[in-house]
Amino acid sequence: MMLVVFALVLWAAGWALNVRLASGPAADTGTAQLAVPALFGLTLIVMWELIVRGLEVPGVILPPPSAIGFAFAGQWDVIWADFVQTFVKGALSGYVIGALAAFAVAILADRFDFLKRGLLPVGNFMAALPIVGTAPILVMWFGFDWQSKAAVVVVMVFFPILVNTVAGLADTAAMQRDLMRTYGASYTQTLLKLRIPAALPFIFNGLKISTTLALIGAIVAEFFGSPTLGMGFRISTSVGQLALDMVWAEIVAAALAGSAFYGIIAVIEKRVTFWHPSHRG
Amino acid sequence: QDDVALQLKWVTQAQFAGYYVAEDQGFYDEENLNVTILPGGPDIAPPQVLAGGGADVMVDWMPSALSAREKGLPIVNIAQPFKTSGLMLTCWKDTGITGPEDFAGRTIGVWFFGNEYPFLSWMSQEGIPTDASDDGITVLKQGFNVDPLLQRQADCISTMTYNEFGQVLDAGVTEDELVTFKYEDQGVATLEDGLYVLEQNLEDPAFVDKMTRFVRASMKGWKWAEENPEEAAMIVLDNDETGAQTEAHQVRMMGEIAKLTAGSNGALDEADYRRTVDTLLAGGSDPVISAEPEGAWTSDITDAALN
Amino acid sequence: MNVVSARSLDLTFRTGDGPVHALKDIELDIAPGEFVSFIGPSGCGKTTFLRCVAGLEAPTGGTLTVNGMTPDEARRARAYGYVFQAAGLYPWRTIGGNIRLPLEIMGFPEAEKKRRVAETLALVDLDGFEKKFPWQLSGGMQQRASIARALAFDADLLLMDEPFGALDEIVRDRLNEELLALWARTGKTMLFVTHSIPEAVYLSTKIVVMSPRPGRISDVIDSPLPKERPLDIRDSAEFIAIAHRVREGLRAGMEAA
Amino acid sequence: MNVVSARSLDLTFRTGDGPVHALKDIELDIAPGEFVSFIGPSGCGKTTFLRCVAGLEAPTGGTLTVNGMTPDEARRARAYGYVFQAAGLYPWRTIGGNIRLPLEIMGFPEAEKKRRVAETLALVDLDGFEKKFPWQLSGGMQQRASIARALAFDADLLLMDEPFGALDEIVRDRLNEELLALWARTGKTMLFVTHSIPEAVYLSTKIVVMSPRPGRISDVIDSPLPKERPLDIRDSAEFIAIAHRVREGLRAGMEAA
């Protein structure tokens, strides 16, 4: 009980410190912008540790963060191999294929208005097919290895990227298109010099949303059949073996990988669409 | 009435007929018990539910239970309604597989989630690596159904006599297209569906009494089910909420299950226990359990229940 | 030959709620080298007329020729430069890149592109800003860049649709002066849409006053002002007289409608 | 007592790239019932000065009183109505609802709210439009509604920041006339920011010419024009003379900067 009380005190202290940081004079510096969420996360983790120990929650229900940390460090090689299987082979390849396919279809849909008007509503409907239902089907079609995981990822990321790209390609001002007409520009010239650059902020929006979807999709697919390798495989098998510390270590790895993936795309976005009002320094 | 929550290992099906029958036929009521049957599923680990206090008693396979015990979750077998093992490997005959010695280089589907221990023990006894090396087996984490075999993504898959094997046949495959390896026949059988509780609960006489009544009523249910397989199957069907189970399938399953429960009155046979433990200990470099378990089972409850 | 020649030009838009008669019976001839301003209340069809000349809108009646061709042919022959109300520079291109855009599309050789970009930047007094991005410039500088973009490929005809509408009066004054100087130097033909009476009078050799519903020409005023126009010509009696006539024309058009 | 009184008013913004000296040494007195226009190039601090008067911005030096109070007290005493450049009506409220907004916030009783909404609608000639949504009205009508909103609670001081900047010249002319009439009828004190020389001259009893970097007052012109001002007073010699002086003031300020 002491530990629980201590956890609550710690929470209050962490929050108070954050309040001071966030409203203090240094609030706008990069350090504060990192420190505040980091401190918040740290308090949460320490509270988790204290409460789990204080209430004597069984380790097979919820392990304390320290145990998760040990599992993460101790089984680093296993986690790394799982990461390569699920993220690099499954998620990343599916992400690339899905994105390229979405771009191609988006350009077609942009070219042929009929296709656009027909495809988008149907696409929205297809996007609503729950992934947990399509995953077993795709595993059945594409086999147990990473190919089926990539297929699930393709299906998951295709529609968000398609919808965003189509919206982006349509987002040019009438004036900008007229300008190209006054130059007697061809369709391709307009596409390359106006529409694609103008669509980039939208495209990146789709790409960003899809980063987390890709990883989640690959992991979900592994629940429905996999080789004896992969983050999803490890999570489900470890639950069965009551190795909850390993389960959480994989979840942490997934969250780290997902956040890093998101971060990388966000950085590229900032580089490529530096001109967009939301990115101008 | 005393409340009892029973966590099953898998979804509602004839594999658990005894409990549904006991509930349906009022055997639990007779023992003044109010039993809640919690169906399992692909991602529910019964020991976890037990540890969390979500259930009083669970159905599990002994390998998984012993492994959990070694991991520090003190669970104890209080009754063993299943005498024989229904687990087997089913292979296409045209792959040329005739015995375990042909497994090297093959792709074999295995259930995980605590169901992989019997297979891994068997293979390590055979000395066949399961690491996808050239002279080893490529293991697939088999999903929920027999598709990997039908689609020929695997040369062999795990099946239960009472369930998946029937599904393979239902899919139009004839028995002579297949080769099967029952664990029972290979001498590596491990004990399947038994009833387990948390060790510390057994210190409470009221709990012991409750479990005694529960086991008694459950075994009555099982024996009833063995004698009336068709009715038992219908009772199971009534309790299936998905509406996905079919009568034919459940009746057949009940028939096969009856063969597995036939030799048991509910008491654990120490010889079976020894065999299971020896199989699991014999796992070579990576045994399922590393030390002889202590106090992993008790006959107190069955002794009290069955007299 | 007239640069622009309209004969009973008519344009009706079909819209969801019935037709909009945007231009009616437009008769107009514009000779080479003229500076023609179009003025009139909102919705009277100034933009529509300019777009017809540019071949961006198809008239529904009458004839319109640009350099003796149809507007569409003229557009494909890159006969004119068009400056829109807002600068409308592409934010992902530098100022230089924006001016290079039409040259890229028209396939000028690399060296020529370089030369022209430098030249037009100098012409609008923006040298040194080539590598800057549009949002790093003030509104007035952006508008100058957009004029440079229209000048880069050196068409003889310049169509400008309220290019200074969004700028403040002082900046506008200066750009007006510069535009006049540019016009004097290059001898291009200018079609210039504006809402501002002083601006129209200050710049033009000819002022076309329009009135709405349907869009018609209600007056065409040939300016007697000399080609040399210091800014304070706007306080002269002649200037005020023309401005007065324009205002009267506008008022009459409004009341008739 | 002066409605607004500024003594060596100073305001410096701290920004990411150094301080911006927006107002420097402003000395100004405004008597009750005056119509004061502020004119100057973009960025000279017109808006900033108005915001200081409104208590929306805190000066960094000097003193400023509004009705003898600090601007912040005046704001809380609801001493003024403020009209922004864009109408800025809430699109989810009807015209009536928009005018009711300040009354709700200030807690007027229900009957009083009704009465005042009807009254101010009539004042700006918008009766019958109470139930319409803003986007169902033309830009000019929206701007009238936003003036009505500022009038509804009947403050004696009206601050207007380029209220007609977005409108076309003809609509603007009419609104100028109406504004003058309203001012004459109500006798309120007006502070009016504009970019347009004719507008400033036409409306004001006093014109404050400002110059930028740092924002200073470069000229204060008391208008000799009569209170009665028909639109074509703008062609009168007196008018042109004042306009000339304003333009010279602007030019001088620009060159000095």
Place this chain on the structure above:
Amino acid sequence: MTDAPLSAPQAGVGRSGRVALRLRAVSGTVIPVLAVIAALVGLWYLACIPMNAQQSVLLAERGGAEVSPATASERRDVGGIALSLRNPDPALALAFGQDRPVLPAPHQVAAELWGSTVGLRVTSKRSLVFHGWITLSATLAGFAVGTGLGILLAVGIVHSRVMDMSVMPWAIVSQTIPIIAIAPMIIVVLYSIGVQGLVPKAVISAYLSFFPVVVGMVKGLRSPDAMQLDLLRTYGASGAQTFWRLRLPASLPYLFASLKIGVAASLIGAIVGELPTGAVRGLGARLLAGSYYGQTVQIWSALFAAAILAALLVAIISGVERVLLRRMGLMR
């Protein structure tokens, strides 16, 4: 009326004009949508032939027909397309009516959908309406909780800088956690405090739906520009007045956009929540049970039922949005 608002958008649009516009919009999408659907269904039928070829040929072989290659183990290495080309007759004849097809034909799915919705009493355990209702109730409960939580969090984030800086990054990280991995744990933890049935599913459903709502609401509550905020300052308005009269109404369009994403996410959450406990009730259980018994037709029909349910939920929200925003004058 001296100043008739003729220049205002839509000023002259009467009822008939609107109806005409609507009609044009309908015919402008309905035909392309139908065309695309027809094309997809055609492709689907076509795809059934190679996908189901192994089974078709096997069935033909069992029926005594001459097939090539002659044995199943040889056929295993032949692709579906090649197999269909080598055995065109059985591949075509038997592709669309199998019991356990790899890819069921559209009419099989449609028939199953029809049969298990309209063809059964809604109280039947085989009725998709019954299972849909189970899933729907968890979805709605989770959606309500998630939306409420999301809005509260957004209000906190908009009004407190600390919350903005500390909570927002973690809210993003929370979305990178594979829900299917923690769903069973949530269920077990809730079991241990005696909660089962609808609540665990609703919790997962809420977890998935709160994020879009937070993001949308934060954007929406911050959408009023400086001028609109300053206007209220000139009235000396309080924080609460600013919230209720400005921030909240201004955020509604954003809220509805997120609600549409959120409700679809809620549905997925409810289905995910139904998977771990396996065959209990609901569309997720149907999916799983179908999968367990290799009943592809049943999987596909449950899948489509879920998508249709999602489409209906989104349509309902769009409807509410249209009515509300139109009444508020935010939609023209």
